[in-house]
C-alpha cells in the first residue's frame with residue numbers, strides 16, 4: 243500500500259500576502275524516488291512554494307502531504323524531522339567551522355541532539371559517521387579540516403548540498419543549486435546531485451535549463467503563481483503553452 247503514497251503532494255495550495263495571491267491553487271504529486279524541477283519566470287512564486295513546502299511560510303488554504311501525512315501548519319524543524327530537508331539560495335554555512343564540523347552540526351541537528359548524557363554520546367557517534375559518509379559522497383575529503391569560508395564557491399555549494407542531505411532526509415529541496423557556477427562547475431554539480439539523490443525524492447528550483455533537462459524526471463512550470471504544466475522533460479519541451487509562457491522567452 244505504501245508504494246502508492248507519494249513522497250510529496252500539494253493539493254490546491256494557495257498563498258496570499260495581504261491582498262495579493264502569490265500561489266494560486268497549485269496541485270502537484272511527486273512520487274517516491276522522482277526528481278522534479280520547478281521552473282518559471284522571475285517572480286512566478288517558486289521560492290514561495292519552497293517556503294510553503296518547508297514550513298517557513300504557512301499556506302493560506304489547501305494541503306501539503308509528506309509521505310501521505312499533512313504537514314500544513316507544522317514548523318520547519320518539525321517537517322525536517324519528518325524527513326524533508328532544504329537548501330537555501332543564500333549560503334547557509336558556518337564559515338569558521340571546518341567542512342567536517344559543518345556536516346556534523348547538520349547531522350546532529352537532524353538527529354535531535356538532546357542534553358541527555360547517553361543520548362548525547364549516541365548522537366555524537368551517529369553524527370560523526372554520517373558526516374564522514376557525506377564528506378566522501380560530496381568529494382571533499384581532502385578539505386575535511388579546512389574552514390568552510392575558504393573553500394571555492396563550487397566547493398561551498400557542494401558542502402551546502404552535503405549539509406542538506408547529512409540529516410538523512412529522504413525528500414530533498416534544492417533552491418538553485420547551480421546558481422553562479424561556470425558550465426563545468428554546473429556539470430559537476432549535476433553529477434553530484436544525481437549521485438546523492440539516488441533513492442531519494444528531489445524537488446528543485448533551477449533557472450539553468452541544461453541542469454533542469456539533465457536531471458529532472460518531471461518538470462513543473464509555474465507562471466504567476468499558477469502551475470501551467472507538470473510533465474516529463476520531453477513533453478514540456480514540446481508544449482506550445484510552455485513555449486509561449488516561458489521557454490520561448492528564456
Ligand SMILES: Nc1ncnc2c1ncn2[C@@H]1O[C@H](COP(=O)(O)OP(=O)(O)OP(=O)(O)O)[C@@H](O)[C@H]1O
Pocket residue numbers: 259264282283284285286287288289290291
Ligand atoms: N514575504 C513576502 N511578502 C510579500 N510578497 C512576497 C513575499 N515573498 C514573496 N513575495 C512576492 O511573491 C512573488 C513571488 O516571489 P518568489 O520569490 O516566490 O518568486 P520566484 O519565482 O522564486 O522568483 P525568482 O526566480 O526571481 O527567485 C513576488 O511578487 C514577490 O514580491
